[in-house]
Amino acid sequence: MHHANHFYGHAHVLARYAGLGDGHPPRINGYVQHGWNIGDGLAPGHPYAEGTPSLLWSEQTRRRAWSVGRRNVTVIGAPFGYLLAMRPEPQSPPQRAGTIWYPFHGWEGQHVEGDHDRLIAQIRDTEPGPVTVCLYWHEHRMRRVRRRYENAGFRVICHGYRGHWWSGTDPDFLDRQLTELRRHARVASNRLTSAVFYGIAAGCEPAVYGNPMVLADEDPTFGGTARIRRQWPELHGEQVHLPTAVEIARAELGVDHRYPPAALRELLGWTAAVHKEEA
Amino acid sequence: MTTETAVTLPGGEMLTWSDQRADAGNRPLAALVARLVPPGADVLLAGPVDPAVLDALGGARVTALLRGYPDAAALAGRVDRVVAAGATCLPADEAYDVVIAAAGLDTVESVEGPRLGWDGVLARLAAAVRPGGVLLLRLDNPLGVHRLVASCGWYVGRDDAEWTLGGVLDQSRPANLDQLRLRLDAVGLRVAGSYAGYPRPESTTALLATDELARRTTSGLFEAVLQESCTHGYTGRFVLADPARLAVDALFAGRAGDLAPSWLAVAHRPPAFGPEPAMSAAGLPTATPTADDGRLPVLLWGGGSDTRIVEVVDGPHGWHWHRPGPVAAAATPAPYASREIAHLDPAAPDGPVPDGRLLHNLLLDGCLRRDTALLRRLLRGYADWLTHQAAADPLTGAVALAGVDNLVVAGDRFAVLDPSWRVDDPLPVDVVLARALWRFATELLTGGYAHPWTSTLDAIGLTVVLGGVAGRDFDRAVVDAALDVEAALDVDAAVRRIREAEHRDSRGADRRGGPEAGLRTVTSTDLPPGRHSYQQLRDAWLRQRDENTRLAAALSWTEDLLASREKALRRAEAKLDLLSGTVSYQLARLAVTPARIARRGARAVKRRARAAITRKDGNRE
Numbered sequence: 001m002h003h004a005n006h007f008y009g010h011a012h013v014l015a016r017y018a019g020l021g022d023g024h025p026p027r028i029n030g031y032v033q034h035g036w037n038i039g040d041g042l043a044p045g046h047p048y049a050e051g052t053p054s055l056l057w058s059e060q061t062r063r064r065a066w067s068v069g070r071r072n073v074t075v076i077g078a079p080f081g082y083l084l085a086m087r088p089e090p091q092s093p094p095q096r097a098g099t100i101w102y103p104f105h106g107w108e109g110q111h112v113e114g115d116h117d118r119l120i121a122q123i124r125d126t127e128p129g130p131v132t133v134c135l136y137w138h139e140h141r142m143r144r145v146r147r148r149y150e151n152a153g154f155r156v157i158c159h160g161y162r163g164h165w166w167s168g169t170d171p172d173f174l175d176r177q178l179t180e181l182r183r184h185a186r187v188a189s190n191r192l193t194s195a196v197f198y199g200i201a202a203g204c205e206p207a208v209y210g211n212p213m214v215l216a217d218e219d220p221t222f223g224g225t226a227r228i229r230r231q232w233p234e235l236h237g238e239q240v241h242l243p244t245a246v247e248i249a250r251a252e253l254g255v256d257h258r259y260p261p262a263a264l265r266e267l268l269g270w271t272a273a274v275h276k277e278e279a
Numbered sequence: 280m281t282t283e284t285a286v287t288l289p290g291g292e293m294l295t296w297s298d299q300r301a302d303a304g305n306r307p308l309a310a311l312v313a314r315l316v317p318p319g320a321d322v323l324l325a326g327p328v329d330p331a332v333l334d335a336l337g338g339a340r341v342t343a344l345l346r347g348y349p350d351a352a353a354l355a356g357r358v359d360r361v362v363a364a365g366a367t368c369l370p371a372d373e374a375y376d377v378v379i380a381a382a383g384l385d386t387v388e389s390v391e392g393p394r395l396g397w398d399g400v401l402a403r404l405a406a407a408v409r410p411g412g413v414l415l416l417r418l419d420n421p422l423g424v425h426r427l428v429a430s431c432g433w434y435v436g437r438d439d440a441e442w443t444l445g446g447v448l449d450q451s452r453p454a455n456l457d458q459l460r461l462r463l464d465a466v467g468l469r470v471a472g473s474y475a476g477y478p479r480p481e482s483t484t485a486l487l488a489t490d491e492l493a494r495r496t497t498s499g500l501f502e503a504v505l506q507e508s509c510t511h512g513y514t515g516r517f518v519l520a521d522p523a524r525l526a527v528d529a530l531f532a533g534r535a536g537d538l539a540p541s542w543l544a545v546a547h548r549p550p551a552f553g554p555e556p557a558m559s560a561a562g563l564p565t566a567t568p569t570a571d572d573g574r575l576p577v578l579l580w581g582g583g584s585d586t587r588i589v590e591v592v593d594g595p596h597g598w599h600w601h602r603p604g605p606v607a608a609a610a611t612p613a614p615y616a617s618r619e620i621a622h623l624d625p626a627a628p629d630g631p632v633p634d635g636r637l638l639h640n641l642l643l644d645g646c647l648r649r650d651t652a653l654l655r656r657l658l659r660g661y662a663d664w665l666t667h668q669a670a671a672d673p674l675t676g677a678v679a680l681a682g683v684d685n686l687v688v689a690g691d692r693f694a695v696l697d698p699s700w701r702v703d704d705p706l707p708v709d710v711v712l713a714r715a716l717w718r719f720a721t722e723l724l725t726g727g728y729a730h731p732w733t734s735t736l737d738a739i740g741l742t743v744v745l746g747g748v749a750g751r752d753f754d755r756a757v758v759d760a761a762l763d764v765e766a767a768l769d770v771d772a773a774v775r776r777i778r779e780a781e782h783r784d785s786r787g788a789d790r791r792g793g794p795e796a797g798l799r800t801v802t803s804t805d806l807p808p809g810r811h812s813y814q815q816l817r818d819a820w821l822r823q824r825d826e827n828t829r830l831a832a833a834l835s836w837t838e839d840l841l842a843s844r845e846k847a848l849r850r851a852e853a854k855l856d857l858l859s860g861t862v863s864y865q866l867a868r869l870a871v872t873p874a875r876i877a878r879r880g881a882r883a884v885k886r887r888a889r890a891a892i893t894r895k896d897g898n899r900e
Contacts, residue, residue: 030733049836050828050829051828051829051832052832053734059651062649062731072734075651259744260750260752261752262746262753263743265743266740266741267744271740
């Protein structure tokens with residue numbers, strides 16, 4: 001299995017949904033898109049074996065991937081969508097309060113460069129209620145960055161370690177994220193990212209504002225933040241038209257493309273795993 | 280004139296020639312003849328005739344004009360008169376109510392005697408149609424589907440029957456329906472109707488009214504008829520491309536009439552002194568008055584899942600089925616004939632033909648355009664409709680048997696197109712759905728159609744995925760049950776061919792297990808069952824090549840990954856070795872050694888005690 005399939009516990013969520021339990025997920029016959037992106041659904045620079053299925057989130061990404069030469073691409077929807085199917089919102093959900101704010105994060109190979117203090121000031125000026133800042137594990141471990149947000153009076157959390165090279169994946173990453181999102185009335189970030197779409201799908205009002213910051217050596221192949229702002233202007237701003245946002249999030253997360261467990265097992269190449277288990 | 284036995288020999292017969300072909304036939308024409316020819320009518324059969332047509336002539340006075348003496352001799356005694364000769368020897372003073380040239384005009388001309396040419400033969404036959412009479416004439420289409428998919432050029436023909444070759448280069452021969460109308464008009468005949476004959480000129484299983492073909496380009500009925508007749512009509516024949524795809528595409532473009540392998544013109548000579556009382560609304564004589572006022576049927580179909588000819592006639596409430604009863608025994612067993620699980624419903628209703636598009640083509644379209652929203656709507660609608668039909672019980676009847684190639688969709692309404700065949704054994708909804716989806720998945724994969732899913736799915740896997748699109752969470756076990764039903768139904772020769780091919784195949788242990796195993800091993804690199812088309816062969820080869828490329832890339836990637844993980848493992852082992860040589864490790868090891876020895880001793884004591892108890896129990900017994 002490609003190690004990126006393990007990121008954020010995606011393979012674990014899919015295995016649970018597919019009826020394979022909480023154990024280590026079997027090898028996926030393909031690459032699962034591991035985050036919302038404006039390219040072909042695969043992370044730039046990841047090793048890729050020609051013809052191996054790309055299991056993407058949305059139809060728009062599928063078309064784009066095809067147009068840049070990818071084949072064997074199919075849409076299965078985001079793993080977060082499968083989590084929502086397993087954990088529907090309770091009939092009488094607890095009262096939501098405040099905003100969960102996701103500062104744009106880098107990763108192990110690329111650090112974010114930007115002015116956190118200015119961002120904090122803008123968050124304070126904009127958000128009406130209590131603010132929870134969710135940092136990527138990488139920045140959460142950076143005491144200096146974490147303290148800045150804590151000193152601003154924000155609650156600072158981290159959903160967990162996404163994992164790398166098959167180790168350290170937190171299988172409950174998405175579960176934890178969903179739980180947090182459902183506690184908040186708003187979700188916000190300085191860039192349109194997976195977390196914003198997850199928040200919309202989890203019932204939060206979205207907002208995208210503030211300095212989008214810069215990723216060191218950011219790959220401009222697919223147009224970067226400028227293109228994101230051009231293509232999804234409806235989702236940018238301190239206040240966003242909710243029905244429009246819900247519609248876009250539904251499409252980008254491929255919620256309508258979710259498959260029932262048996263069909264998902266076929267698409268992920270897990271039928272043999274089930275038969276072995278039965279034997 | 281010399282008479283020998285019952286065959287009239289005016290001169291010009293071909294002594295050793297026969298036009299009878301085992302694979303020829305035109306049962307729909309027989310149904311049309313039964314409808315058009317009244318008892319006691321004088322009929323001239325010019326050229327070879329399907330025995331079914333002969334049977335349909337019933338009480339008519341029949342004269343047969345055959346150029347081959349063996350054919351004439353074989354027919355002697357079965358008709359009123361047999362003339363063995365070419366058209367030149369047709370007595371000039373004879374006239375008939377109905378003249379039938381079911382194999383066209385080429386077969387009416389003998390190699391002996393002067394040549395009349397196509398228009399010369401037409402003039403001769405037209406002259407034999409008395410006022411008020413009818414000519415049924417077949418004309419082969421030089422640009423028909425059969426020519427477009429032929430593996431050899433029409434102009435290279437050197438068979439015995441091709442002592443001359445007719446084609447578009449021949450100015451005396453009409454090359455389309457409009458030209459045919461003009462030629463008939465020139466000899467005093469008026470075209471009352473025309474049919475497109477599919478799937479091959481010499482073997483017609485469907486006659487479709489050309490005007491309706493051009494007008495009703497989205498008719499699910501026409502889609503089903505063209506798909507079925509062209510799929511089965513070319514089974515086992517090597518062609519360039521799939522004729523069914525071409526014919527159905529032509530229908531959608533309003534050109535199915537133009538690309539028909541042959542046409543059948545129904546032309547009449549206007550009465551000399553006003554219309555006769557026995558004439559129909561179409562100006563034709565009718566054998567039996569019918570509710571449709573003698574109008575020509577929209578469709579005559581004899582090659583489907585029915586041993587009988589079925590007709591579709593246009594009535595005050597639209598198209599409806601009409602089943603006139605068998606006009607002849609079927610030449611080949613019907614699809615379900617050998618199985619008791621399905622049977623032909625003798626009381627199949629003469630009800631309305633449901634409107635709508637054929638689900639099969641709607642699904643193909645959704646797959647090609649990757650319109651997954653449309654596919655979801657269609658398949659969920661289909662699954663819900665099946666559930667609704669079943670209520671709380673398993674499904675029986677025509678609904679349980681109908682595949683996506685026998686279902687029409689109009690808006691959100693689903694209906695079985697032809698409910699002639701039924702099953703009595705109750706089948707669960709998911710099994711019925713899985714069987715229909717497996718048949719579609721097989722067509723999709725082996726036909727090489729582009730679709731929204733990965734190439735790694737086999738037909739069963741794709742069936743499960745399609746079930747998921749339909750909102751059903753059934754797994755391979757349900758598809759297995761559906762394939763048991765499929766095997767029991769023995770639905771068509773295509774399935775048998777898959778089995779034969781797979782039975783011969785030795786691609787792996789899981790591919791063995793009896794003839795039915797072939798149904799369970801269809802993959803995207805297989806050929807379409809029963810069809811031998813160059814295009815599809817090449818497409819299958821390309822799919823195999825792509826699959827090999829994918830597997831080679833995956834293997835290379837896996838090798839690289841394995842090398843990298845082995846390297847990581849070596850590093851970890853080296854680290855372990857290094858750590859095991861440290862003082863702290865040795866001290867820790869010394870510390871746990873007594874505990875390890877104690878545990879080992881405890882285990883030995885436990886083993887001995889257990890052995891002693893077992894011995895004691897054994898002695899007691």
